[in-house]
Amino acid sequence: MAKRIDGRITVLLEPLMHPLVPVFDLPFRDGYVWSITYVSLYVSLVAVTLSTLVSIPVAVVMAFSQFPGKQFVKSVVNSGMGFPSVVVGLAVLFVVSNQGPLGSMNLVFTREAMIISQFVLATPPITAISLASISGVNGRVRDAAHALGGTRLDVALVVLKEARYGIATAILAGFGRAISEVGSVLIVGGNITSADGISKTRTLTTAIQLEARQGQYETAMILGTILLALVLVINVIVIRFGDQGVSR
Amino acid sequence: MLRAIDLAQSYGDELVFRELSLEVDTGEVVAVIGPSGVGKSTLLRTLALTREPDDGAVTLDGTAAWSVDKSERLPLRRRIGMVFQEASLFDGSVARNVEYGLRVRRSWSDRLRSELHSILSSNGTADAVYDALDVVDLVDKADQQAGSLSGGEAQRVSFARALAYDPDVLLLDEPTSDLDPRNTAVIEDAIDAARNRGIGVVVATHDMHQAERVADRVAVLLGDTVTETGPTERIFEEASDARTRKFISGELVY
Numbered sequence: 213m214a215k216r217i218d219g220r221i222t223v224l225l226e227p228l229m230h231p232l233v234p235v236f237d238l239p240f241r242d243g244y245v246w247s248i249t250y251v252s253l254y255v256s257l258v259a260v261t262l263s264t265l266v267s268i269p270v271a272v273v274m275a276f277s278q279f280p281g282k283q284f285v286k287s288v289v290n291s292g293m294g295f296p297s298v299v300v301g302l303a304v305l306f307v308v309s310n311q312g313p314l315g316s317m318n319l320v321f322t323r324e325a326m327i328i329s330q331f332v333l334a335t336p337p338i339t340a341i342s343l344a345s346i347s348g349v350n351g352r353v354r355d356a357a358h359a360l361g362g363t364r365l366d367v368a369l370v371v372l373k374e375a376r377y378g379i380a381t382a383i384l385a386g387f388g389r390a391i392s393e394v395g396s397v398l399i400v401g402g403n404i405t406s407a408d409g410i411s412k413t414r415t416l417t418t419a420i421q422l423e424a425r426q427g428q429y430e431t432a433m434i435l436g437t438i439l440l441a442l443v444l445v446i447n448v449i450v451i452r453f454g455d456q457g458v459s460r
Numbered sequence: 461m462l463r464a465i466d467l468a469q470s471y472g473d474e475l476v477f478r479e480l481s482l483e484v485d486t487g488e489v490v491a492v493i494g495p496s497g498v499g500k501s502t503l504l505r506t507l508a509l510t511r512e513p514d515d516g517a518v519t520l521d522g523t524a525a526w527s528v529d530k531s532e533r534l535p536l537r538r539r540i541g542m543v544f545q546e547a548s549l550f551d552g553s554v555a556r557n558v559e560y561g562l563r564v565r566r567s568w569s570d571r572l573r574s575e576l577h578s579i580l581s582s583n584g585t586a587d588a589v590y591d592a593l594d595v596v597d598l599v600d601k602a603d604q605q606a607g608s609l610s611g612g613e614a615q616r617v618s619f620a621r622a623l624a625y626d627p628d629v630l631l632l633d634e635p636t637s638d639l640d641p642r643n644t645a646v647i648e649d650a651i652d653a654a655r656n657r658g659i660g661v662v663v664a665t666h667d668m669h670q671a672e673r674v675a676d677r678v679a680v681l682l683g684d685t686v687t688e689t690g691p692t693e694r695i696f697e698e699a700s701d702a703r704t705r706k707f708i709s710g711e712l713v714y
Contacts, residue, residue, distance in 0.1 A: 352548035353548050359542035359622075360561040
């Protein structure tokens, strides 16, 4: 193995050539990598789960009913997909700060605050993409379910089942936005570790940003690889899950 | 049994039909014939209680469906089966499609239980499902995915799906307009089988030969109302209304 490392390029390529070896050489404290991976996953999964619980009923109601201001809600949701994450982070910081409406809950620089900001970021894409795929289900399927004696709930369930790929895509898009997000979690979470180097509010993304800024490219790349692997694994699981639903 | 009395229906300002009355009894096949676009589908949706008429009443054994509460209308609606012009099957197996009407009629706890049961043992399909598939000659396709069927087979499954929960009335909207002669024959035999079970069948069709083959009575929908109703033979041989005669002889083309 090459021990003599000269120049930036070699430094960058080194972990790719034997990616596991440097982990043991790096100045990690015990549990450092694991703890930031855990915080990333925890915050994103909780936020996306909450978003999904809110988004899908909202999408179903929007697809199935007419109400005044529906078009307005739709455009708010659609433009929400483009919310700049740092601005969301700033807004959430104001809300949870001592003077803000949630100030008494002492949420500044906590995982809960990160969950709130990721929730705000993940909800619009999940709602918008779910709505598009629910609306895209052939109207004749709805008619058939209704004519065969289905109640509104039965019809909604049929439509959700038909739209499940689109909905899975929506959830993945929301998860992708949450876990790869840097700006807002940095602002509301603070990128904090405890004195013994275990992550409190440091995520893979904020850690990568920090390590890269400090010139720790190897560490940054390892963390990046872990992040990519996580996203990949979760995508595979969700798509698999969607596939199994069809067989029955 | 199912009666439509002085129905009127319109889309916005556009009148579809008015003063339309129609009746179907148990074990009777009534064909509604008329040119394309005359409002046969709208009529069937109104009879299926999925569209409220602007005026008039739809009664089932004397109960006016739109005068009762929504909660009382559901059981009425569930005594009616409907087959659309296009099959529109759900994702999933053929058996699961045919089972749909039975499933939504069960309580939620029952549904959950049978759902678990079918996951564990894969042998939870009701006899009524196979019985209905037998009528359309598709028992052997029960476990296939609905998406893999041909258009004709899909339409036959769609028929079985409406038959499986043993409705009192079956409404068929141009059920064979996209089908080849063989699949058409299967559907027409199935209409016969439904009649023999005591089901009242209303079939909307623009195919007059089909009406002649399957129907006991014919209602002719021309312009904005039914111009004539009567036994099939009489309508085709000696309709009393001049426009009906012209339509049947092919002189009146829309």
